[in-house]
Amino acid sequence: MAKGFKKTKMLTDTPFHYCPGCTHGIAHRLTAEVLEEIGAEGNCVGVAPVGCAVFAYNYFNCDMQEAAHGRAPAVATGIKRVHPDKIVFSYQGDGDLASIGMAETVHAAARGENITVIFINNSIYGMTGGQMAPTTLEGQKATTCQAGRIPELNGNPVNVAEMLAQLKGPSYIARVGLFDLKHVMEAKRAIRKAFDMQINKKGFAMVEILSTCPTNWGLNPIDALEWSKNEATKTFPLGVFKDITKEEE
Amino acid sequence: MAKLSFNKPLCKGCGLCVTACPKKLLSLSKTESNANGYFVAVIENEEACIGCAACATMCPDCVIEVER
Ligand SMILES: Cc1ncc(C[n+]2csc(CCOP(=O)(O)OP(=O)(O)O)c2C)c(N)n1
Numbered sequence: 649m650a651k652g653f654k655k656t657k658m659l660t661d662t663p664f665h666y667c668p669g670c671t672h673g674i675a676h677r678l679t680a681e682v683l684e685e686i687g688a689e690g691n692c693v694g695v696a697p698v699g700c701a702v703f704a705y706n707y708f709n710c711d712m713q714e715a716a717h718g719r720a721p722a723v724a725t726g727i728k729r730v731h732p733d734k735i736v737f738s739y740q741g742d743g744d745l746a747s748i749g750m751a752e753t754v755h756a757a758a759r760g761e762n763i764t765v766i767f768i769n770n771s772i773y774g775m776t777g778g779q780m781a782p783t784t785l786e787g788q789k790a791t792t793c794q795a796g797r798i799p800e801l802n803g804n805p806v807n808v809a810e811m812l813a814q815l816k817g818p819s820y821i822a823r824v825g826l827f828d829l830k831h832v833m834e835a836k837r838a839i840r841k842a843f844d845m846q847i848n849k850k851g852f853a854m855v856e857i858l859s860t861c862p863t864n865w866g867l868n869p870i871d872a873l874e875w876s877k878n879e880a881t882k883t884f885p886l887g888v889f890k891d892i893t894k895e896e897e
Numbered sequence: 898m899a900k901l902s903f904n905k906p907l908c909k910g911c912g913l914c915v916t917a918c919p920k921k922l923l924s925l926s927k928t929e930s931n932a933n934g935y936f937v938a939v940i941e942n943e944e945a946c947i948g949c950a951a952c953a954t955m956c957p958d959c960v961i962e963v964e965r
């Protein structure tokens with residue numbers, strides 16, 4: 649049992665700019681805690697996205713590189729190939745990873761690049777004011793689908809984890825939630841696993857984290873977590889979709 | 898007994914710690930706000946705290962530290 653709680657040294661002292669109750673903050677902290685656990689201090693490079701997490705480079709206490717919108721997996725590929733001994737990760741939202749950057753995501757996964765991807769699925773474009781994302785749920789309202797997403801008109805949500813799990817390249821693909829203490833602890837274990845895969849040179853690992861956007865969902869932070877737990881999971885069930893260490897056993 | 902410390906200037910009054918506490922010890926102050934204008938989280942009855950750190954684990958802004 650962990651004794652108490654202290655902020656990890658893998659986060660800087662810069663206050664997060666996120667909206668009240670936005671779970672980007674929890675996802676940052678879990679990632680940083682895992683970096684500390686695996687002893688990555690001084691030996692890791694993160695790649696920040698475009699989106700609400702664009703300032704991630706101010707928050708993670710390690711070398712950081714900002715990528716153009718959606719290109720983080722390509723940038724991380726370059727960094728990892730030049731510095732194979734460094735721990736390299738990207739941190740990306742769903743607009744970044746699954747819309748403009750879908751090609752980079754799929755090909756980095758297909759190549760089995762030995763990087764770790766932290767994917768924040770909040771079903772919306774947060775930074776730009778709540779437009780529909782590839783991950784917006786059927787019926788979910790966004791500024792660009794004000795009557796709720798209609799598949800015939802707006803297309804269907806994309807299940808990134810399930811899709812990438814079909815590829816040969818990835819070593820580990822999981823989807824987790826941050827609804828409560830239990831799920832946050834589970835999310836941390838999944839992130840740890842995704843970094844362990846990189847340490848053991850197993851190739852591309854991604855954790856899709858169901859995150860909240862209270863501001864653009866129009867919900868208070870507590871109701872937003874409930875919505876994530878009860879609604880988002882209907883389209884995006886939690887689980888491990890690929891784990892080659894299980895297959896090897 | 899556990900000891901909690903709040904980095905109050907960082908608190909955004911989101912209430913996630915309040916719902917997370919199994920002992921229902923936390924609440925958002927009705928009178929005390931920080932420089933950003935948020936009513937901050939406070940603990941009522943610190944003696945009853947079991948030091949489980951559920952509050953700190955759910956806080957998106959690393960406001961709470963728990964010593965036990
Ligand atoms: C090339 C380019 N196209 C579009 C934009 C505008 N833009 C900024 S953030 C963003 C989407 C962010 O959504 P997401 O990745 O889901 O992250 P979130 O803000 O929800 O965390 C877009 C389209 C941009 N900055 N650059």
Ligand code: SF4
Pocket residue numbers: 665666667670671672700770774775860861862863864
């Ligand atoms: S707009 Fe949404 S995703 Fe962005 S910081 Fe605010 S709540 Fe978080």
Ligand code: SF4
Pocket residue numbers: 899901917918919920921922923940945946947948949950951952953963
């Ligand atoms: S440590 Fe546990 S019991 Fe104490 S205030 Fe936090 S959640 Fe409540």
Ligand code: SF4
Pocket residue numbers: 669907908909910911912913914915937938955956957958959960961
């Ligand atoms: S979870 Fe953190 S930011 Fe939110 S009210 Fe509690 S202490 Fe403040």
